[in-house]
Amino acid sequence: MSLGIWLGSLEQGLLWGAMVLGVYITFRVLDYPDLTVDGAFTLGAAVAAHYILLGGNPWVAVVIALFSGAAAGLITGLLHTGLKVAPLLSGILTMIALYSINLRIMGQANLSLLRVKTIFNQVLNIPQLDTFGPVILGLLVTLVVVSLLYLFLQTELGMSVRATGNNEQMIRSLGVNTSTMKLVGLATGNALVALSGGLVAQYQGFADIGMGIGMIVAGLASVIIGEALVGNQTLIRAIIAAIVGSIVYRAVISLVLQLGLPATDLKLLTSLIVVVALSFPLVRQRLGLRSLRLRSEQNAEASQREQNLSSRRG
Amino acid sequence: MLKLVNVNKIFHPGGVNEKVALKEVTLQVQPGEVVTIIGSNGAGKSTLLNVVAGVYGVEGGKVILDNQEISHYPEHFRAAWIGRVFQDPLQGTAASMTLEENLTLALRRGHPRRLRWGITSAERRLFKQNLALLGLGLEERLAARVGLLSGGQRQALTVLMATIATPKLLLLDEHTAALDPRTAATVMDLTEKIIAQHRLTTLMVTHNLEQALRAGSRTIMMHEGKIILDLHGSERERTTVAQLLNMFERASGNSLVNDRVLLS
Incomplete structure (x- = not known):
């Protein structure tokens, strides 16, 4: 395999990495089988693409995508904590609703970003860096996201979210409102997923209504691969495992595509x-x-x- | 300190499975009093603790803590004043988090959880001091995951967690019942030491009649959702386990068939 393909899977692994971290937060940290992910990923892409096409700054677009994902996670959380909808169903309901909302945001099933300014064609213009531009960008974003997440999970709030996923009765007996913690966890997780969607749309040069389908399974696969390779004994290891898993997963995918799988x-x-x-x-x-x-x-x-x-x- | 006034608790009211778990229970506990609670299975001992802790709401009556009615506060809100230890050693700790993280969560009981750094070095010193008092060597394992500890170690840790932010009221729900006899004795000694040190007002459910008479300063017996016996002072001192069994049979009007009570 050529360098280009390896570089490609590294780029993809890093950019989809935030999505995998989002899945790690909801599925592993919060122990909540959250299916909002499929919708939230597309939502991030749709919001970012729409904002960029309106002439907005591509970095601001990523931040707006992040907040849109947090809102989607909050809705799932409110369905569960407020209306007592089962966790699995609450995510499915939001995901399906988001399909229509994403179409509304995009106005059509596919938005092309080929002739507009994105974070990627900005770095591609830097001489000598052009081949590695996306990788460096992906690394930078991943580094920021991983560090912030690692710090967050060690704050009082982050620890309470982790404890909620670990032992709900115990943390309630220690005076924590577990409903609030679920909302915080779901918002954080889906914010990361939508952030990833916003990055991927700019990377691919388009946002598509179907780009989030199966995202949850891809995320889970990456989390599991990462845990098998890196382990999850400590917090930092589990976070790095998610990123490593994401890269390995993308490498496996491009390998089998190379081998001729449609x-x-x-x-x-x-x-x-x-x-x-x-x-x-x-x-x-x-x-x-x-x-x-x-x-x-x-x-x-x-x-x-x-x-x-x-x-x-x- | 703690006052229950005509508290009723009914599970599945109106349904075929309706069960009256507490019937007009009235109880007044003085500050610093340690009350042991005994009774056969289904007598309402655990329900009583859960009603005080806010796990269940009440169908009638009032729960008053420190002159403040708390009957309508949710569980996590009441937790600011109440420390709890459960029967199952796995229930009181978060297995995949470290010892110091568990203790930090416990130390923040009653405080809002903010985006503030979790553990300070002063707190780490405090945890080491307190863990050293347990005598289990845990002070060297602050960064170890709690899931790696034994059941007895976890229960000792839970007792420490329930009391590290001094509560107004401590609730112990058969917290040594799931441990082997030696570990149970260690955890019980530790519990009594901590209760004495902070003069904690305590409600302790137990199946062990000998322990019920020895520990604490007052013993109440429950049967079918009612308090049928309330022993304190010299009367309690003179009571033996055999007499307690007799009293139970007389008061409840039937012989004690629960062999778990007989054998313990």
Whole structure:
């Protein structure tokens, strides 16, 4: 594979990285199966594209995308905490509603950004940096997002959000309103997802109504791959795992595309990756138990032999 | 300090599963009093604690803490004044967070959670001092995840967490019942030490009649949602476990069939 393809998956992994972090926040930190993600990603792209086409600054567009995602997350959260809708359904309802809202924002199913100023064609104009421009930009954005998220999760508020996902009864008995913490977590997670959508739209040069479909599964696949490769023993490790997982996932995707798999089969492949990854601990447990049993049998035999020896000596 | 006035608690009111868990319960607890609560399964002991903590609302009556009616405050709001330890050692701590993070969350009980840095170095020193008092060597493991600790260690930590921001009222719901006898004794000693140190007003549910008479200064017995016995002072001192069993049988009008109470 050529350098271009590796560079491409690195770029994509970094730009989609914020989305993966969003999924990490809702699914792992908050333990909330939030399906808003599919809608929030497109929402970020739609809002950013629309704002840029109105002549707005592409960086401001990214920030507006971020806040639009936070609003979407808040709606999901209010459906759950206020109206007691089940977590899964609350996300689905917002996601479906966002489909119409995204079409309203874009006015059509696809908005092209090819002839307007984006954050990417700005860096591409820098001489000598042009090939690596998107990667450097992606790295910078990822660095900022990762650092801010890491700091946030260690504040009083961030710790309370983590504890809410970990042990709701305990943190309520310590005086925290868990409904508020769920709102904070869902808003943060979907803000990151929409931020990613805003970046990706500018990177691809278009926003499309279908670009968020299956985003949640891609995000989950990345989170799981990252956890398997990097681990999640500490907070910083889990955050870095999400980014690494995102890059590896994009690399796998471009690899199989190179091998000739039609792009339309990607969603199937993504689902399979998640299924395999989810079944992995079970398979490992079965295998691990077997090896443990073998070892204990060997140990038992060895001690038996020792006993025989000593009794003979005695 | 704590006053319950004619408190009623009914689960599933009006339905086929209607269950009256508390019937016109009235109880007055003096500041610094340590009350042990005994009774068979389903007597309403845990419900009583949960009604005070705000896990359940009440169908009638009032819960008053420190001259303030708290019956209509939500659980997290009342938590500002109430420290709690649960029966299950896993319930009182966040497994995937570190010891110091758990303690920080506990130290902020009753304060709004802001975008402020979580743990200061002064707090870390405070945690080390307090953990050293437990005598479990936990003061060296501030950055370890709580999930790595044993059940007994986690329960000891929970007792510390419930009291590190001194509460007005401490609720212990059979907090040593899930531990092995030796660990249970350690956690109980620790609990009594902390209660004495801060002169905490305490309600403690227990299945252990011997413990119920030995710990604290007052013992109440519950049956079918009512307080049927209230022992304190010299009367309580003279009472033996056998007598307590007798009293239970007399008061409730039937023999005690709960072997968990008999055996403990």
